[in-house]
């Protein structure tokens with residue numbers, strides 16, 4: 588299964604994409620990084636406590652990511668309209684960018700968005716050129732240009748198909 592989602596990223600001081608909504612400081616540096624060199628795999632941040640006598644209870648962990656009863660997975664919204672209406676993160680002073688991600692593996696589909704097992708950024712709105720050149724993503728200066736090229740059923744995309752065909 589593979590589909591496109593829309594999301595925000597915070598950009599660290601090396602130009603790398605990281606979660607916009609999860610403060611990553613308590614976790615190891617590589618753990619919440621969206622990889623520039625390949626597919627990013629979701630990890631569950633709820634870990635089993637090895638010292639707990641009840642560590643084998645279902646709520647203490649699960650085998651597959653994402654899990655319906657958990658909050659884990661790589662998040663993305665379903666449409667650019669939902670993304671455009673979303674608040675901007677306030678926990679960080681780092682720059683944030685929005686863009687498109689290709690999701691794969693196990694995907695839980697919600698009303699407004701997705702939680703996925705795997706993800707790969709494919710396009711970003713990068714007005715100020717803050718995203719590392721290491722990401723092989725399409726880069727846009729305007730939201731409308733991004734939307735026009737990554738919304739297959741949109742009127743702009745249809746027009747572009749006509750021109751291309």
Ligand SMILES: [Zn+2]
Pocket residue numbers: 631632633649652653654657658659
């Ligand atoms: Zn989980």
